[in-house]
Amino acid sequence: MIHGKIAVCVVGAGRAGMIHAVNFAKHVPQTILAAIVDTDRTAAKAAAEKLGAENYYTSCNEALSDERIDAFIVVSPTKYHMETVKAIAASGKHILCEKPMAMTENECDEMIRVCQENKVKLQIGFMRRFDESFRQAKEMVDCGEIGDVVMVRSNTRGPSIPKPWMYDIKKSNGPLAEVNSHDIDTMRWFTGSEFQTLYAVGGNYRCPDARTEFPDFYDNVVLAASFANGMQGILDGAQGVGYAYDAKVEVLGTKGCISIGSVRGKDVLLCSSATQKGNYPLVESWRNLFKDAYLKEDRAFIDCIVQDTEPFVTGMDGKMAVRVVNAGNISIMEKRMVTL
Known part of the structure; x- marks a missing residue:
C-alpha cells in the first residue's frame, strides 16, 4: 500500500487502459x-x-518488483493475458483482467487455478453488468415483470474499422471476442444458463x-443459440459500421419484453455513415456509453479486495465467454451447428 491506500498498476495505456487509470487516479x-x-x-x-x-x-x-503495489489492471492484448495474469498472481497481487479473458478455455483454467492457489482476487472486465440500465433490467427480470424469459437478443456494432492485427483470427479470435464478448456475457447473465448449441x-463486408x-476474417456476425435451460438467444455483431456505437439488448418473456438501449417508440431514426447524423444525437463510442459502468466496475473490484468477497464477475464468467467465442468461430469456418 501507499499512503494507506490500495496501490494499483494499470498494464496497458490504450483507450480502455486509460479509462481504468483515470478512475483509479481520480x-x-x-x-x-x-x-x-x-x-x-x-x-x-505520458500517461503516468x-x-x-x-x-x-x-x-x-x-x-x-515494486512490492507496494497491491493490484493490477490487465488491459494488454488478449494473447498476453494468461502469462501476465499468472505472473501477477504468483506475486500475490489481485487482478482485474479485461475481456476477452484469454484465447482458449485451457488458458482460462490456468489463470483461475493460479489465482486460487495464490489466494488472489480475479475479476473479469464485463462492465455492462455494472451499467445502471442493465442492472435495472436484470432486477425487472428477476422480479418476474415479463414472466419467464424466452429469448435474449444482444447486439454490439462498433463504428470503427478493426486494427490490422485483429484481421488474423488465430491471434485475435475475431470480432466475436473483441467486440461481442460483452453480448455473450449479457446473454448468459439474463438467461441464467449456459450456451448449449x-x-x-460471418462475412467481411467493410x-x-x-x-x-x-x-477467414469477418466484420459482421450473426449467432443463434439455445441454452441449457431451454431459452433462446440471438447475437448480432459488426465492426466498421460508421454511423455510431450501437449496443442494444432485448429480453423477451412470456408476458412482456424489456429493451435496453436507445428505443424511441414510433420515432423514425436516420443513421448514415456518410453524415454520422440522426434525428437525435447518436452514441459515438463505448467510452461515452459505459463511462459510469467502468467506474462502478473499478470500485467493485476494490471493494472485493477490501471486504474479501468474491468478485461480481468471476474467472468462470470469462471462461464461459471464451468457450462461446471459440465455438462460434468453429461454426463460422466449418458452416455447422456446434454443441457445447
Missing part, C-alpha cells in the same frame, strides 16, 4: 494509481505524468484490405 477514493505499464515507453511515461502516477514501466515484470455465420491475406 474517482476511487480507496486507491492510488502507483504505476502505468506499456511496451511503448513514450505512452507509459498526466495522471500523477509515481512510476511507469515497459513490462509487467518490472512493475512486479449455436450456429454462427474491410477489403483483409480479404486476400485473411480470408
Whole structure:
C-alpha cells in the first residue's frame, strides 16, 4: 500500500487502459494509481505524468518488483493475458483482467487455478453488468415483470474499422471476442444458463484490405443459440459500421419484453455513415456509453479486495465467454451447428 491506500498498476495505456487509470487516479477514493505499464515507453511515461502516477514501466515484470503495489489492471492484448495474469498472481497481487479473458478455455483454467492457489482476487472486465440500465433490467427480470424469459437478443456494432492485427483470427479470435464478448456475457447473465448449441455465420463486408491475406476474417456476425435451460438467444455483431456505437439488448418473456438501449417508440431514426447524423444525437463510442459502468466496475473490484468477497464477475464468467467465442468461430469456418 501507499499512503494507506490500495496501490494499483494499470498494464496497458490504450483507450480502455486509460479509462481504468483515470478512475483509479481520480474517482476511487480507496486507491492510488502507483504505476502505468506499456511496451511503448513514450505512452507509459505520458500517461503516468498526466495522471500523477509515481512510476511507469515497459513490462509487467518490472512493475512486479515494486512490492507496494497491491493490484493490477490487465488491459494488454488478449494473447498476453494468461502469462501476465499468472505472473501477477504468483506475486500475490489481485487482478482485474479485461475481456476477452484469454484465447482458449485451457488458458482460462490456468489463470483461475493460479489465482486460487495464490489466494488472489480475479475479476473479469464485463462492465455492462455494472451499467445502471442493465442492472435495472436484470432486477425487472428477476422480479418476474415479463414472466419467464424466452429469448435474449444482444447486439454490439462498433463504428470503427478493426486494427490490422485483429484481421488474423488465430491471434485475435475475431470480432466475436473483441467486440461481442460483452453480448455473450449479457446473454448468459439474463438467461441464467449456459450456451448449449449455436450456429454462427460471418462475412467481411467493410474491410477489403483483409480479404486476400485473411480470408477467414469477418466484420459482421450473426449467432443463434439455445441454452441449457431451454431459452433462446440471438447475437448480432459488426465492426466498421460508421454511423455510431450501437449496443442494444432485448429480453423477451412470456408476458412482456424489456429493451435496453436507445428505443424511441414510433420515432423514425436516420443513421448514415456518410453524415454520422440522426434525428437525435447518436452514441459515438463505448467510452461515452459505459463511462459510469467502468467506474462502478473499478470500485467493485476494490471493494472485493477490501471486504474479501468474491468478485461480481468471476474467472468462470470469462471462461464461459471464451468457450462461446471459440465455438462460434468453429461454426463460422466449418458452416455447422456446434454443441457445447
